[in-house]
Amino acid sequence: MSAEKERQMRIEALKKIREQEEEARKRLSQIKYKIAVLSGKGGVGKSLVTANLAATLAKKGYEVGILDADVHGPSIPKMFGVHGQVIYAGPAGLMPLVGVGNVKIVSSDLMVPSEETALVWRGPLKTSFIRELLSMVAWGPLDFLLVDLPPGTGDEPLTIAQLIKDLSGAIVVTTPSDLTRIVVKKAISFCQEVKMPLLGVVTNMAYFVCPVCGTKHYIFGKGGAEKLSEEMNVKILAEIPLDPRINEAVDGGVPFVIAYPDAEATKAFEVLADSVISMLEKKNGESQDTSSAGEQ
């Protein structure tokens, strides 16, 4: 290929990226609050927290969507009973699937034939896939879009987080045993790097209440939340207890908070949702005050 032809092709590719970014900006502007959910490492239940926070917000009457950007092990569709279904393209763009509890879902799992396929993707391919998704999905007007980022604080979650313009805030999910560890601190400084306002930390698997005798057990440790909160000046948004029915709900395809509306974990998700709503509305109020003040 001649140098000139190569240059032309690069320009075309860049142009396409710009167009996609512009399209994504337009589509995302219809969404009031965009929240990134991240974790310092895998295995802490990030997707589970995303799914149940979304379902709790939807129960409160909000319009909610989830972008499952955790292309490694997309588990969101399964949790909402839409695993195996495929997203189709309508005149307005790609139509999200609507999961149990009226949550709109877009996931790489809904685009590729099998779970195995998703695993072999390389970094750049994932990024361009998410960029394309953002430019093509017809979410329609939403109150909340939760973006389930890949675990860790490496290049991949960083790149994906940067693709989503005007993020309202980020939530870091962790467990008590990691709470005060370097992985969580890295996730917190990650938010500062990407200039995502950190809403706070959710402690998953916080404790277990024996359903037989009612005793509370801190299986993965206790007291880390207060320590982290002091050290890093971070808000602990909620402590989600362990419950054997949480895993059952995942397999059953119904979000836990819908399947077990009276469970203690469900109440914890309500605490989380209320914290998130009030923090975002307060911030939104402040920024509107500022902008109207600026207009005077």
Next chain:
Amino acid sequence: MSAEKERQMRIEALKKIREQEEEARKRLSQIKYKIAVLSGKGGVGKSLVTANLAATLAKKGYEVGILDADVHGPSIPKMFGVHGQVIYAGPAGLMPLVGVGNVKIVSSDLMVPSEETALVWRGPLKTSFIRELLSMVAWGPLDFLLVDLPPGTGDEPLTIAQLIKDLSGAIVVTTPSDLTRIVVKKAISFCQEVKMPLLGVVTNMAYFVCPVCGTKHYIFGKGGAEKLSEEMNVKILAEIPLDPRINEAVDGGVPFVIAYPDAEATKAFEVLADSVISMLEKKNGESQDTSSAGEQ
């Protein structure tokens, strides 16, 4: 630099690698059984299982070492109370630290000043670091060397696993909620790819016995072990229960099986150690039979 000089430098580098490999082979030949510990993903307690299996084997009177090759979050030194200490070089080579319970330990954490430093390493650097370690550590004669690999089934654990010649076998650590999932199946086929004989799977966080009322709770699900065992023809080596004291032990710098010799989890680690010993000795016996049969 001239092309000839560059060629010379590459030859020198390759020669150094060969020499290191030869040195590593010599040193590792003094170790009877070399076992790789891996997991399909992070957060399943791989390092915890490695540490407590090592301590259990040492309690039985074996000479045991751990190579902490999980350079992302080296936690082995902390579990054995040698975190913060630094490895020094003696006339025979690098001297492993001796942790609580008489387990010899080598970890990247013992070589670099802070935890943060380890996190920024790139793939090739990690590989050459492990190769160098293998060529330099004076383990002396050991019965068992456990190699704690980085989580996942990507390039990194693969490369490190390939650096260790004559691996006796591999153990895959998982939790009940992941037991039948694609991550574990990937880890199992990973062993086949690298031609590591798979000893079997350890289910960590298998269940929780309420210390107040004695009820057994399968917090992360139940029945997956049997299903996986059937589907993949894999042995379940042990089921390690949850215990709040496990995390306390990690912070206390004493392996759980030493701190709590009568705990149910300690008994589970004994089951694991006995399975591993009998499988390896049986295999060893078979291969000696074969070789002596060949000599006749």
